[in-house]
Amino acid sequence: MLNIHVGDHDSAHNKARIKCEALMNQEQHIQLAFFKQSKQVRNDYRIRLTASIDCIRLLLRQGLSFRGHDESENLENPVDESCDVSTKEQMSIVLRYVNNSGQANECFIGPEHVSSTIALSLKATIDKTFSKYNLSLSRLRGQGYDGATNIQGEFNGLKSLILKENPCAFYIHYFAHQLQLALVVVAKKNTLISNFFRLVADVVNIVRASSKRCDHLREKQANIVAKALENGEILSGRDLIKKLPFSVLVHYIDVPNMDDMFICRATRGRPQRQALEITYLHHFRVDLFYAVIDMQLQELNDRFSEANTELLLCVACLCPKDSFSAFDKKRLIQLAEFYPEDFSSVNLLTLDDQLETFIFNMCSNKEFEGLKGLGDLAEKLVMTKKNIIYPLVYKLLTLVLVLPIATATVERIFSTMNIVKDRLRNRMGDQWMNDSLVVYVEKEIFSNIDNEVIIQCYQNMKHRKELL
Known part of the structure; x- marks a missing residue:
């Protein structure tokens, strides 16, 4: 029936088709005839x-x-x-992926304006962005944010909402924010450290508020350095390279004898009655250093979940440094079990065999000597076509490489936003x-x-x- 409708070359259907093609051809448009x-x-x-x-x-x-x-x-x-510039909330989205050359890249998708910073609003924005670029959330294998409560909430946080939809999208708390937030919490909890940073901030603000004070401070510091150079207390740049590895400049700071007794003072600076007799060494080591280390460890333990810690320990077993000295086949199998969507039970058995051959090949191949990280290993596998020989090992490596562990790209984007859209624009x-x-x-x-x-x-x- 269709062939009958089409007919021969001079049928009504073919004539209409030819006219339609001519109409759609911009070069034959009537307007071009007037503006030839x-x-x-x-x-x-x-x-x-x-x-x-x-x-x-x-x-x-x-x-x-x-x-x-x-x-x-x-x-x-x-x-x-x-x-x-100062009133809109913006969320920056960066995708991390491994290209065909084995290189881990981060691609900036763009900033997205969010009307609210609650987890549901952020999740809706991410869904909208993924839909816009024809991306599937089921293919997501990692997510990373800062440590805000609307992000890391165990029940209603953004990472929990995504994990409910895709259990393989593991949440990695950015290491830079781990340390930064832990230090901030410790600085707020410990009175001595809090007072110290507050004093430093006050000094900086007072000096920076006046150009005369800044000039006076620079002049005084220059005089101190010149006098120290004269007396031989410090060395110049050339002498420093030739002689001692470093030298000390006297800043007129009273350094207590660590064996002397420490005098514990009350809030207003008066010595406390019935204070424990301890040395300066005990005070700085136990009351300050050990206390701060304990606080930091507690904060880091709170920010690293057990699953994330186990995941990162398994990841370390793929590191090629020192001729794959950290290689552990059992942990790598355990790492693959974290991704049931990518490794079936049959794949796990095949991966076991591939890992045996893989580690023997890597340690006996000179081309893989001197590799420093997982990125170098992935690129070398692609370069030598070993990714085809060990496809499951390479898949496991790419899953590790896409885990977000740093915020450098995102932080640079927010800094760039202040350049592109400033107060005058x-x-x-x-x-x-x-x-x-x-x-x-x-x-x-x-x-x-x-x-x-x-x-x-x-x-x-x-x-x-x-x-x-």
């Missing part, structure tokens, strides 16, 4: 368009504004009237800021996009009088 271009006109148009693209590239790479400081919608830029909208940030952060990818690709994309956006 010569070759010189096309070349001039391409030159102007290429120059405009080069100017836009420069502005985007430098984070500069396009129309002074006013980039609002009435100036034909895709922005709104928002002023989120506060009318920049969400979409325009998103596009500008992606280009500014991913400069290498943007530089690899040829002008011809941009021109064709621009040409296909709508019908234009001048056609390239």
Whole structure:
């Protein structure tokens, strides 16, 4: 029936098809007949368009504004009237993945404006972003955030909401934030440390508030250094390299004798009655150092769950340092069991055999000597085609590499946001800021996009009088 409907070459169906193709062909459009271009006109148009693209590239790479400081919608830029320099909550999303060369990369997706910072709102924003880029949450194998309560809550936190939907998306608390938050808590709990940091902050604020005080402090410090150089108390740069590994500059600080008795003072500075007789060494070692270490250990234990600790211990067994000295097959099998979606029971048996052959091959192969980390191991496996010979071992390695362990990329993005959208460009909208940030952060990818690709994309956006 379809063939009868189509008919021969001069049937009504074929005539309609030919007319439709002609209508859709932009080069045969009626408007082009009125504005027929010569070759010189096309070349001039391409030159102007290429120059405009080069100017836009420069502005985007430098984070500069396009129309002074006013980039609002009435100036034909895709922005709104928002002023989120200080009022809008932004969530930065970065995807970590392993490419075909075995390199672990972090790709900035863009900032997302969130109306609320509660876990449900953040989860909805992540779902929306994944849907926008055709990504599946079921393929997620790791998640990392800072230590806010709306993130790490055991029942209603963002990480718990994602884990309920995908148990293999393991939550890794960023190591930098682990240490930072632990130190902050200790500084607040320990009176001596809290007073010390408060005193340092007061001194810095007082000196920094006056340029005269800063100049006076620099002048005094320069005089102290000059006098110390004269007396031979410190060495100059050249002498320092030739002679002693280091030297000490006297700062007129009273250093107590550690064997003397420590006088414990009350809040107002008076000596306490019935105070324990202890030495300065005992005070600094037990009352201060040991107490602070105990607080830090307690804080770190609270921030590392048992599952995460076990996961990281298993990950360490893949490290190629010192000829795979940390290799442990049982722990690596245990690591694979954390990912039931990627390793079936049959895969686990096959992985057991592959690990035996893998470690023997690695230790006897000179090409794998001197590797420093998991990233180097993955790249070397791809380079030598060993990822094809040991596919399950390589899959386990890629799962380890995608675990987020640092916030450097995210922190840089938030710093970049203050450059791209500053106080003078506060009318920049969400979409325009998103596009500008992606280009500014991913400069290498943007530089690899040829002008011809941009021109064709621009040409296909709508019908234009001048056609390239």
